[in-house]
Amino acid sequence: MTQIVVGGAVTRGGRVLAARRLAPVPGWEFPGGKVEPGETDAQALVRELEEELGVVARVTGALPGEWPLPKPGFVLRVLLAELVPGSPEPGARDDHDALRWLTPDQLPAVDWLPQDREAAAVLADHLDPARG
Numbered sequence: 001m002t003q004i005v006v007g008g009a010v011t012r013g014g015r016v017l018a019a020r021r022l023a024p025v026p027g028w029e030f031p032g033g034k035v036e037p038g039e040t041d042a043q044a045l046v047r048e049l050e051e052e053l054g055v056v057a058r059v060t061g062a063l064p065g066e067w068p069l070p071k072p073g074f075v076l077r078v079l080l081a082e083l084v085p086g087s088p089e090p091g092a093r094d095d096h097d098a099l100r101w102l103t104p105d106q107l108p109a110v111d112w113l114p115q116d117r118e119a120a121a122v123l124a125d126h127l128d129p130a131r132g
């Protein structure tokens with residue numbers, strides 16, 4: 001059985017939110033978490049973003065593809081999302097120690113978790129197709 005992990009590429013004003021995870025391995029990631037039984041990927045992401053960042057988000061799409069995670073059977077999918085009007089600003093809770101709003105140009109230079117790096121490159125092309 002495959003365990004899907006959804007990460008959110010939350011965009012606002014052309015920038016995308018990245019979050020730094022401390023454990024088990026430190027690195028930047030797309031905030032999110034595991035899809036639970038009975039949830040769609042989008043439902044899981046909206047729930048996780050509320051739990052982890054205190055925001056109200058809506059899913060607007062998904063990056064093509066999925067990426068294997070170091071944990072056997074786990075894969076990462078990255079969904080596109082935006083904060084709904086009136087949502088609180090994102091604030092890191094337990095899972096992250098830092099947040100950044102990145103321009104597409106900054107995406108490749110971030111110290112992503114290794115397994116997130118290719119997704120970040122796909123996202124950069126998606127946000128700014130003129131790059132490629």
Ligand SMILES: Nc1nc2c([nH]c(=O)n2[C@H]2C[C@H](O)[C@@H](COP(=O)(O)OP(=O)(O)OP(=O)(O)O)O2)c(=O)[nH]1
Nearest residue numbers: 005006007029030031032033034069076113115116
């Ligand atoms: N959210 C997220 N997790 C990622 C990314 N890349 C990556 O390897 N992971 C890994 C870290 C974790 O092993 C797993 C997600 O676990 P999690 O701890 O965030 O999920 P969760 O909130 O549902 O977990 P739990 O506390 O219920 O156990 O996926 C990413 O970009 N975003």
